[in-house]
Each structure stands twice: as structure tokens, then as C-alpha cells.
Ligand code: ADP
């Protein structure tokens with residue numbers, strides 16, 4: 001396989017797009033995010049890995065403010081993320097999110113699922129939204145399924161619709177939280193292929209995944225989390241061959 005990251009060196013050298021500065025979060029007594037400092041450049045693909053319960057999902061959810069933070073700041077394209085209100089809805093629309101569960105609307109067609117955000121939130125005309133949704137479904141290889149309902153598609157296909165739906169909002173950054181964890185093995189590749197394609201086209205991406213093949217080929221940077229902290233980070237090459245921390249080496253020993 002070719003090294004995807006080497007094909008987009010200029011994009012990876014862009015200015016910071018998402019910046020987390022001294023971010024702290026508690027759930028009661030649980031210090032779930034501890035002094036998180038992370039700067040994600042425009043066009044960069046950051047893969048976040050770490051044991052279950054280390055705070056990876058919480059990290060993703062703070063970036064689009066599905067979760068509030070205790071202290072610290074998060075900025076998106078130079079703007080501080082507001083805690084609530086209209087300004088928050090506007091900023092949140094700039095962050096696409098794809099979860100383990102696809103969360104498509106069961107009573108709407110694939111096409112309608114992809115059109116919905118642009119029509120409701122972006123106030124696009126139906127005609128424009130349909131045109132764009134059709135292009136996006138084509139891009140994820142599902143154009144001919146547009147009139148179907150989610151239940152008529154496989155899990156891998158549904159997840160590709162979920163990616164198209166997120167892209168329809170024209171986000172500045174895409175967050176993926178274990179997008180292939182709920183899929184049967186034979187469907188994982190079709191979803192990862194779409195993500196690799198997106199990375200090649202210069203999308204800024206934060207990807208929580210256990211797919212180390214994806215991390216090796218598509219990531220510009222691997223961030224390793226444990227117990228609410230970023231324990232270490234580096235290029236995939238550095239991380240997979242010379243992990244510095246005992247915890248990272250131990251984790252890799254279990255999954256590789
Ligand atoms: P990961 O995605 O790395 O598995 P999470 O971010 O989901 O980790 O969770 C980090 C920790 O925070 C876990 O101990 C989890 O049980 C806890 N946690 C997550 N969400 C909540 C919540 N809403 N309330 C209380 N504790 C939570």
C-alpha cells in the first residue's frame with residue numbers, strides 16, 4: 001500500500017484548525033480529560049488510540065461540544081467554541097461527526113438522510129441539497145441506493161451514508177469515533193476506503209480507531225491516550241516502531 005500521508009505534505013503543514021488548550025473535564029470524581037493540549041492542522045489526519053475508557057469518545061464529543069468542558073479552551077478555525085446558544089449551533093455545523101452506530105433516520109430514504117442537514121440547518125434549497133446529496137452518495141459509491149431506506153442497506157453501506165450525511169454539511173473537520181467497530185469484518189474495508197479517500201482529498205480528520213492498518217497508512221499523527229491523558233504522540237512510524245511510554249508499548253503488545 002502507498003503511504004497516503006506523504007501525498008499531502010502541504011496540507012499537513014497547514015495552520016492550526018482545531019486547538020485544545022489545557023482542556024479539563026470531570027464526570028463527578030472522574031477526571032476524564034486531564035490537561036489536554038492538542039493542535040490539529042488544516043488537512044491533518046490525527047488517529048487517536050488507547051484503551052477502552054481512556055477518554056477518546058469524550059475528547060471527540062468535546063470538540064463539537066456535545067460535552068461541555070470544565071476548564072481550558074477549544075478553538076475551531078480561530079473561534080472559541082461557545083458553551084451554548086445559536087453561535088454554538090453554527091460552530092457545531094462545521095464539525096462533522098460519524099459514530100460507531102450510524103443513527104440514520106429509519107423512515108427517510110438514503111437521499112433524504114443526506115439532504116436533511118443542509119435543508120434544515122444550512123437552509124439550502126431542496127434542489128441544491130438533492131444535487132449535492134446525489135454527488136456525495138456517488139462519492140461513497142452508493143448513488144444507486146439513493147431511494148432505498150436504511151434497513152435495506154448493509155452496515156457498511158449505512159456507515160458510508162452516515163459519512164456522506166456528515167460531509168453534506170461541508171464541515172471543516174470530520175470526527176470519526178470508532179466508525180468500523182460495529183461492522184462485520186468484510187464491511188470494514190469499504191468504510192476505511194472512503195475515509196482514506198477523504199484524507200487524500202485533504203479533509204482534516206480526527207479518527208478514533210483500532211484499525212492500525214488505517215493508522216499506518218492514512219494518519220499524519222497518532223495520539224495515544226490513557227486514563228484521560230495524552231500519553232504520547234508521534235508519526236505512525238515513530239509510534240508503532242518506537243513507542244516511548246511503557247503504557248503505549250503495553251497497549252500495542254495487546255493489539256498488534
Ligand atoms: P473511550 O472512548 O476511550 O472508551 P470514554 O470517553 O467513553 O472512553 O469514557 C472515558 C471515561 O468516562 C470512562 O471511564 C467512562 O465510563 C466515563 N464516562 C463517559 N461518559 C460518561 C458520562 N456521561 N457520565 C459519567 N462517566 C462517563
Ligand code: MG
Pocket residue numbers: 056057058177178
Ligand atoms: Mg469510545
